[in-house]
Amino acid sequence: LSVRWRPRSVSPHAVSYWLVLTPSTPAKSLCSAKIMAGLEANSNIDEEVIKGNITIENLGSRTSSIIKGLKPDHNYTVEVFVVNNLTGLSYRYGTATARYMRTRPLPLRDGRQTDANLRKMDGRATFRYKVPKATPLGGRLEWYVAVCGTGTVVDAEVRHKRRPIIERREIVGYSIITLNNPVPSATYILRINSTEPEMLARITQVQVLATTKGLHEPILPKLTSVHEHKSARSCRSVQLGWYPSSPSPSSNGTNFLTYCITTKEVHKSEMFTPTPDQCAHSLALKNHDYSTNLCFRRTVNKKMITKEVTHLKPWKFYDIQVAVRNGNSKVLSYEKIRVRTKQHCHR
Template sequence: MCKSGSLYIRRFPATVILTGMELQALFFVSLLQTSLFVGAQDSGELDQSRRFPRYRFNIRKDDIFHDTSVIPVDHQVSSFLYKGETKLFFFLHEREQSPLSLTVTPCTSSILWNVRYRHQNDTGKLEDVVSSSGNNSEPPLEEYRGNDMKTFSSETPRPGLYILQVTPLERETYVKLYASLEPGGPHPLRLSQPPKLRLQKRQRRKRLTIRWEPSSVDPHVMHYCLVVNTRRYYSTLCEAQGERSGVSPPDFSHASGFNFPREQAEAHKTELASKAARLNASRLGRGSGGAGGPMHEDIVIGCVGRKTSFTVSNLEHGKVYHFNLFAVNKRTNLSFPYGRTTLKYEPRSKPIGLKDGKVTSVNLKKMDGRATFKFKVGKNSDGEFHLYVMPCGGAVDVELTLKGEIVVPRKQVYGYERFRVQSPERGQRYTLRISAHNPEELRRISAVEVLATTKPSVKFPLPELPEKPQVYEYDSMRRCDSVTVGWLPSPDPRASRYCVFAREDKRHDMENQRPNQCSLDLRLKKNLDFAVMQCQDKIPNDSRAVITQTIGNLKNGRKYIIQITASKSRGKTLSYDLLQVQTKPGCT
């Protein structure tokens, strides 16, 4: 009998076979337990009177796994298998009344795997389960054939050695293994509803942005990888990575081990496979694969760390794209599917329908600076088709077409513009295209308002401004405490109320004469910077007559911004262009 650490290994009867791999695995489990036992002096697990030296083994879990085939707890490891090769992996379960799960993730080939059990009694002996002929005397606890991630789980497993046997069926592949003592298996794999992927089209450069919510499980250590392709969904991240870049055996030439015959054989086999792969690659060239199957470089794999968005460029019109999102726990190395969706990419967004007399507002930034509207002419028209475009904060380009023919040529609109179309016919469908004038203007625009109607006499809510909505100052009437301004009245007789606002230009912020017309009434009410506000109800008999107003109570030698607004009865308000004035420096 040989005693090694806390595990006993006895000579088995002639009817029992323990393979060299099983003996090697058990030897390293016991060696690891002994090292941890010896190194636990400072943790309080040993009596301080027993003075053992403390040893620190700076060994990664992956190295221990590759040397022993012992699956660690809460750390995903991987192993490479050739087609037809069978490997055994081991997990020694020692906790009483503790759940156990083993998660197996195939990569580029479907696999056949099963889990078997060997009981360890109170003396540490593994009881006989295998006959001399090599046949298993008991059926496996679980068996699976396929290429999906699957988990063997037991809530009340017996202590002992669990043996996982894996065989690839189609081609060489990596297999990822993960052991957990959580009830029901790893928590991330038990999410009832995967998060939804939100797709945001960006028409410029044929881009698409994919967004998602962060993981509710360990969000601080969760990283994300998105797979985009036109072929199919991928069930695992390593499957997509294998098809993207091919499959190459691991390089054991620099691995630290104990130079077992198995390690020497694997190193020699790996060296030969690497030479063959390099030779095939030099012959086949870029875009082809070696022994691991064809490579597909059009598969996009974007790993973005802890970010929750990814932008894909150069999408092709009419193609169907599949999006697979995977989460990777950087602490445990466990990767798992986190969400998926499909989209047929159409670079042109669906036109937005306009209803007669109803204001429609869109966020141009979310539409990547472009929006298309459709309007159908109904019955009972007034003989004209009116529409207005009101960008909130910046400039846009506007074009109106009918059956591909230009009705209103492309024009830049800043602040507000009203368009008229004579004699529209019932059933005609007009197309209005709006786009940001440039990226700088798009950053300034918060929204764009659009209204269309064939009944402007009753459904147009805004007053009509003169062709040149300018405000003029009478220089000769300038004083130290007042200025006099004038403006042309609205051609619309229903625009019956005019208001004059004056505020001191302390910040010198009048970059443009055109004001932001969106929600003008509300903004004027909230603005507390106005030094003067005067309103009057005047309806000149002659639209060419000038309305004048003297603005008093101003400070001498100061600059002011003058704003004139016109309001429609039971309607909204529009502003004339802004005017900058300055009072005289002194009073005589």
């Protein structure tokens, strides 16, 4: 269960928040909750305390929490208490009741993308895929998983008949999960988890696609950074270089990959992180949230790619994103780079 609240408007840094979870009757005071949990009324804790049906957690300055281990179809009361860090006085800041319902698996159709809002699903999403009956033996089942948001991380696990067949792994940004020799007509469950409140706040959604017909997404190089050739910088253009991607094994001899470069004019003070959001490129194009966009095809080889980005303004900062796709495949992004054009133009 995901719980959030607004920080106290007066001296928010001088207080800490405590969360109390009970199955029905509210504790009404932090002292009562501590006594119910077998603690002394004036005790302080650094970790979550669970005793019987009551849970107490000292969250410090955090204003959100993910409550785990709840029983499906049960009612719970959630209370948030504010404690003055200087005086130790506390009062109830808010209360709510909720009925925890187990989330049903989202069905996946072969080759079609399904999106899930992890925030609304309390950080846990499950996807169900049934292998077509006509799938030949010795085939391969692949899941494409993209976690939308900057610097996002989730855990993924594949289960069959309630047992894990692909152990839990960490996905940073995006990943392709492969299961060899799937059983025709069998149903496989993909579980996606992100239970850290800070991480969950950065995840906008999770995109999942499953298929037994082969994914065509290109394979990014091990080094996905983009470099600027500063000696070629001018007032209206910059020159970039990056390592090429490779076609997927299912691409049937693809000779070309399409690269796109989007630029967005930004202010120097705007926050910048090179970590790409694997969903941001498509969203920027959809919302026209860019300054320039350049796409071109390049023959598949191992030579470093160099490209000049033009139509920029003098003495401006730009965030530049390089992305690659294979035909109509999903778009995969390299790391972002921030550049600044020269101030003066020389004829």
